Amino acid sequence: MGDHHHGPAKGLSRWLYTTNHKDIGTMYLWFSFAMFLLGGAFAMVIRAELFQPGMQLVEPAFFNQMTTLHGLVMVFGAIMPSFVGLANWLIPMMIGAPDMALPRMNNWSFWILPPAFLMLASTLLMEGGAPAFGWTFYAPLSTTYAPPSVTFFIFAIHILGVSSIMGSINIIATVMNMRAPGMTYMKMPLFVWTWLITAFLLVAVMPVLAGAVTMMLMDIHFGTSFFSAAGGGDPVLFQHIFWFFGHPEVYIIILPAFGVISQIIPAFSRKPLFGYASMVYATAAIAFLSFIVWAHHMYTVGMPVAGELFFMYATMLIAVPTGVKVFNWVTTMWRGAMTFETPMLFSIGFLVLFTIGGFTGLMLSIAPADFQYHDTYFVVAHFHYVMVAGAVFSMTAAIYFWLPKWTGRMYNETMGKVHFWVSFIGFNVTFFPQHFVGLAGMPRRIPDYALQFADFNMMSSIGAFIYGASQLLFLYNVIAAIVAGKRVSDEKVWDGAEGLEWTLPSPPPYHTFETPPKIEEQPAH
């Protein structure tokens, strides 16, 4: 394994022309971290304005641009590319493949992303300002009443949609065609399984998003009336199309996170994952259900009662496979020889907080109750519990878990634990009070609020600053580990870690598994 035929090229051209899955994974991860900081900076502006009631720092129009860009950058720029980066690094190493199936397309799917986000961010400097209609860009706010920069926004969405579709086609082609001999589907690590299913979701729904923004483009510039009631169209149609994409999208974000957790919890419990097969089926069930629940985001548009009931029951059904997963993780830990290194702390943090987010989701699924919760801070609290404490915590756990493998150097464990506890406390101080102000009726996406919400909002803002600052500690810890971390001698790094990637040296050579490994004795999960 040790002799590699040639190393990476030198200088900038290594990164521009690379077709190596490890290089591309690294670029995805750094790019998404940069976007995480950018989206985080937007969030800090939002929380600073909401620190006290009344207008403090920014104009309402700019505040709306901040909420919009925060959502777009975090969903499409930070979370999604970070998991694609993880997939690039890990899937070939986990299934014993030498690289991704389509290395040149892989290069292109990454390199069209930075221009797309540069274009999106540049709308801030344009006349009329950046898009200010919320990350869900409901028509007619995003068509009739949109700033001129909306066209750049549409083009950016098109590009990152193309990037996602190429990336997921690549992942499916890799998993289906490049597994080492003996690596059957039901022996694949769960991270590979969840990404395979996620990639199918992406191929199915990113074109739907592209269709929605194309219709917006046509309404704005070519005189059609898809979403204009005056021209015989219907703005509610936009919401149906958007959420037909949007609900599978939230599982696109969370399924790879489930995969990560399913790798880490067994490693630090020193037990195999409980209920591997049921985990696979539960993931597939969640993916299927995601296509038939979209209208629970729009209970208040005036659907027929039968529609409300269908979407309510279908949504509640999702709690069943999700519950299977949560119980499997808990059962994996049961009577395990557990240790609590940073990746495990973030995974347990994920488990606790994601479950809270799942429960508030169940509350929101109840159609008659949702009329009260709709568009309030309760919704904001709910989706940050699943997006941040779900996706971002699991991503953080993944970085700590695999960083020693990737770099051959260990991060500072104490600093990692401090990062966890500060994040955990900061996160909860930020978002837990938002449940209360939401139930009391504070609407989302407004720069000012009634006086009775002042105390909880101040808490929220303080928590947000703490959570934001703790991510800089994370950045420092990662850089310090790469530059001067203690060298890892062991291939396994963690003594409970299982899987093919842990049979490679740390750091792995530039090219790995050019000869497929033997799977026979290898416990796959």
Added chain:
Amino acid sequence: MRLSQDPTTDTVAKLGAVAVAMFAFVFVVMVPLYNVLCDALGINGKTSSEAYTAVVAQVDESRSIKVQFVATNNDGMPWAFSPDVTEMVVHPGAANDTVFFAANPTAQSMIAQAIPSVSPSRAAEYFHKTECFCFEQQPLDGNSEADMPLQFIVDQDLPADIKTITLSYTLFDVTALMRDNVASR
């Protein structure tokens, strides 16, 4: 599709086809399906674009429904456009007549199209137009005006809780569109 030798090429071709099909799905399935469902369920305020053939029915003198008229110009439409009366009180089952006034203040002859919408949307399927200027386009020479007729019947089956119906028209300038169509023929 011919299966290629290389399994990767095959996978990519199939998945690419799925992506293209899903893009097309939005336009050729979701939009028409939405319109069909809304039409069948009468839930988005769109009224029928064809004249209603009146069925002989009893006029329900015991109920009075207020019908309000709203006229709006789409962006950039220079015409004067207004209802003759802004509201009428009608009985379900009875045929009612009114007119909308339109004037073209420009020097050019123009063609306009009115698009109706009914609020509350639940009332749309109970609001029948037996004659409407919105069924066809309205040409007007420069500096001329016209009264555009509307005849409607409110259905006897209108849910009891609906007391007021608002009929809104938006007037579109379709001159350029119609010229292009004529020119392309």
